[in-house]
Amino acid sequence: MIFSSSKNMRSIPLFLTIIFCFLTINSSFAQKKKKLKGKDEVVHIETSFGEIVILLFDETPEHKKNFLRLAKDDFYNGTTFHRVLKGFMIQGGDPNTRTGNDSTRIGIGNPGYTINSEIVEGLDHDYGMVGAARQNDEINPSKSSSGSQFYIVEAKEGAHHLDGNYTVFGYVVEGMDVIQKIAESDIYDDGEPLERIEINIKVVKEKKRDLAKKYELRII
Numbered sequence: 677m678i679f680s681s682s683k684n685m686r687s688i689p690l691f692l693t694i695i696f697c698f699l700t701i702n703s704s705f706a707q708k709k710k711k712l713k714g715k716d717e718v719v720h721i722e723t724s725f726g727e728i729v730i731l732l733f734d735e736t737p738e739h740k741k742n743f744l745r746l747a748k749d750d751f752y753n754g755t756t757f758h759r760v761l762k763g764f765m766i767q768g769g770d771p772n773t774r775t776g777n778d779s780t781r782i783g784i785g786n787p788g789y790t791i792n793s794e795i796v797e798g799l800d801h802d803y804g805m806v807g808a809a810r811q812n813d814e815i816n817p818s819k820s821s822s823g824s825q826f827y828i829v830e831a832k833e834g835a836h837h838l839d840g841n842y843t844v845f846g847y848v849v850e851g852m853d854v855i856q857k858i859a860e861s862d863i864y865d866d867g868e869p870l871e872r873i874e875i876n877i878k879v880v881k882e883k884k885r886d887l888a889k890k891y892e893l894r895i896i
Contacts, residue, residue, distance in 0.1 A: 728851035739845035806846035
């Protein structure tokens, strides 16, 4: 018969605790590794002020799919950031802003359709978030998004009065300094910049693991 001393008996819970912690850490690591598998498509917005890099949320799939499709079809190329409000946001994506198009209709251009809202709890209007512009509630009570127009929050404290009313579908991972330079632009009374701030977009597919490292992301 084998007897255990009281000292050994006391060490058993500690041993089990260590094993439990080890398994928990490994489970967490495996879960993180699983989430980082595969690739994601990254949006690079080229402007005369520099480049802005954006990642789009999987939680807003219709907005993500639509924005990527338009970008790949060169819909945004040659458009401008047509509304710049320092301390608030910059807005672009209106096809009417292309050279030669009807400049009297800037601000209302679209690809001919809207997108159902995808307002997700927790995706708020923080600094650097990307949201979908839309018509006001009087003519758009369902809060449907513009098919192409988007804005980037430039206010460092965020623009939280918009939370729950507009779809947030992406965030800037690089280039907030560029956005701040754009926000400093001289503007007309309606927010349109005096000088054209032209947009050209390319979409690049990268491994999620590489994106997490490059942009110091927690989890993609």
